[in-house]
Amino acid sequence: MSIRLSSYEQEMLEGKFGWPRQFAMEQIVKVGNFFDAEDCVEIAQVHLMADTESLGEDGVLFLEKLAGYSEEQRQVKVPTVTDPRGIDFEHYKALGQSDAQAELEQRAIDAFRALGVMMTDTCINYQTIMPPVLGEHLAFGDTGSTIYANSVQGARTNFQGGPSALASALTGRAPRYGFHLDECRRGSKIFKVNDRPDDFAQWGALGGIIGRQMNSYWDVPVIELASLDQRPNSDELKHFGAALASYGSTPLFHMPGVTPESADGRVALVDNPQTMAAISKDDIDAFIEAYWPADDVVDVVVFAAPQLSLIEISAVADLLDGRQTHEKVAVIATVSPEVKSAADRMGVTAKFEASGALLLQGVCFYQMCAREIGEAKGWKRLLTNSAKLVNIIGGYGYEPVLASLENCVESAIKGRLVR
Amino acid sequence: MTGVTNSGILKGHAGIGKIVRGEALVASDNFSARYDLDRLKGVFSRPQHKLFGHSYVDKILILNAAKGGVASAWMLKEMVSRNMGPKALILNFANPIMAQGAAYADLPLLDRFEFDVTGFVENGDIVEVDPAAGTLTIVGEK
Structure with a gap:
């Protein structure tokens, strides 16, 4: 028809x-x-x-x-x-x-x-x-x-x-x-998350763990947080969702008590939903660990994918304030033109770039012909706190490593992978 | 979903594009043009992919599910415009991006078979894709 x-x-x-x-x-x-x-x-x-x-x-x-x-x-x-x-x-x-x-x-x-x-x-x-x-x-x-x-x-x-x-x-x-359509938005796989992720890299790792268990675009995960005492904020859900969508090709999740179609804690499910293995801190640590190499070489540190919010870029700038990035390590962050304008106005850009880091606007690292950039600059080992970027950039010839924002910054300063 | 009509024909949902015939490149892995390919060289470039190092150019590419992001919607036609694309894309489960990319590129696409299509065809088999009929036919075995 x-x-x-x-x-x-x-x-x-x-x-x-x-x-x-x-x-x-x-x-x-x-x-x-x-x-x-x-x-x-x-x-x-x-x-x-x-x-x-x-x-x-x-x-x-x-x-x-x-x-x-x-x-x-x-x-x-x-x-x-x-x-x-x-x-x-x-x-x-x-x-x-x-x-x-x-x-x-x-x-x-x-x-x-x-x-x-x-x-x-x-x-x-x-x-x-x-x-x-x-x-x-x-x-x-x-x-x-x-x-x-x-x-x-x-x-x-x-x-x-x-x-x-x-x-x-x-x-x-x-x-x-x-x-x-309503019928496609019903939850099909239920995940209980025992431990709240601590940072963006861990929220991304959680998204990656769940994304890898999606069979196709049509699977809808339901994520039950063990506690709603400390709800995820917009940037945490941004990293979680971006990684889930990237690893799973997944366009929708429900988080009872957090997302609007299950705000009262109830969520519409398919007839025979699957209850999946619960996810704990050990699973998240293992996901991140799998990307870590035996050596401590790092060529470039990238904060991107998704572009950083004003809150995120301010946090990076605060960690870099008064410090210098290592001469052998390039540091890049990408933001939207609106956030760049605000960062300029508030002195965030000046603080960030005084460290030797580069703030790009209106772009995202993996959408810039990253293979050609890597070949031109001699970059291979890429460190980031974005699980989405880790998932994408391996196909462009990089060796990606996932770490917390703090360890990304410390690595950029010391010129070697730090954890 | 629909099923097998005889031993050499697998029937799926009606697809997109014209009838084509060619050599199958098969793996029980997933697919994204941005994540998995070196599109200039025409090879799979993600080390973890089961087809890593294989050329997909002019092949009937048969994989499990569409994964990854949205870039394939543009990239399929970009690859075809340089004569560096696959001849057709066959998946157990396409996603909208693959359908949109196939529609834009006029690249034959089939999906939603009753059985796992990656277990139906072997690497090197010659297959015919008929999107209007929703059939994949093995016309010559490896």
Whole structure:
């Protein structure tokens, strides 16, 4: 059975409103039919992942083709904001990125502006731009923003990768399947967590442990914390969710007593949910330990993935205050333009960079052609407090190590892995 | 889900793209274009992946489930545009990103078989993918 379209959607599909919207509806119909969607939902906002590493020349040419249509035919229908980009124009040369990469980035930006896309360049739009609300249908295109919006804010979106998010932006629609539907949001695997994680690396490790036990995109974990005396804050849930989404390709979790669809402690479950082995501090320690090498070499320390909140970058800057990073170790943090502006205004950037560390804005480390950066700079061993980054960056030729924020900073100062 | 119709044909959900035929590259592992591949060289580059070091170019790539992030939605077409993509993607469980990427790239995609597709085909088998019919057929064994 094919997806049912309204007369307006059918007219878009037939090209009445120009090729960009026709292309967009074709994408929606193909994906909707693949997942047996009955019809479309109207969406409130779009978060668009389209870094130039992913786009390549081919993707940028496609955006430029869209941008060549009349304003009436090419402009997005709903507020559309961007995920991190691949180039910080102030610092790209120092990172070994090429002028050709910067030129490709600029072409993509110009095309997006012609479409009416807002260049927010952040993966934490749910903290810094316009937080979604309970029940709101969205088209979010970053795994971290999707899992946070679905789980912590109770909004409804599938993972919508770049072309799909763009299709939703051009039509104001998404196919109604998956996590737009009540039946897909029921918990399927129940995890009891005996010990509260102590820091972001441990929250990420917890997300990784659970993510590895997800069989597919459709599994929904329910995380029962042993105690709600000290609830996780937004940054802790951000690291937890980003890692869970990364290791599991998982767009939704429920945390009874914390997340809105189980705020009263009860959560809707599938008919035969699985009760999984309880997770303790030993499991979290073992997850982190598995990434530690036999030697103590470190080349680069990265705070990213997700971009840091103002609270996080302030904490890093405080730990570095009055100290110098080791000459053999590069230190990088990535933040959104909004957080960078606030950090500049509050003296956080000055404190951070006085140590020798580099604060990048509007980018995230793994979205910057990290393989080419590593080869240009001779970086192999990468230390971070982001479990998500640890999961991704191994495929780019790095040897990732996961540690607490404090041990990341101490390692950067001493020039060797510290714990 | 649907099932096996005879010993040489596995039936799944209707997929995306055109009929293609080619050599299978199979593993009981998961898939993400960003996490697992060196897309310039056309090989699996994550050391922990069961296909580490193997070239996927022009292969019918058969794996378990879509994992990782959203980048594959752009990357599949980027790879195809340089003639460095797989010929088709066959998964036990796709996720929306793989479906969106396949739709954008016009890359054949099939999933949701009743049986584990990674145990149905062997590396090197010649297979035919018919997305409209939702079938994967072994037309020549290794």
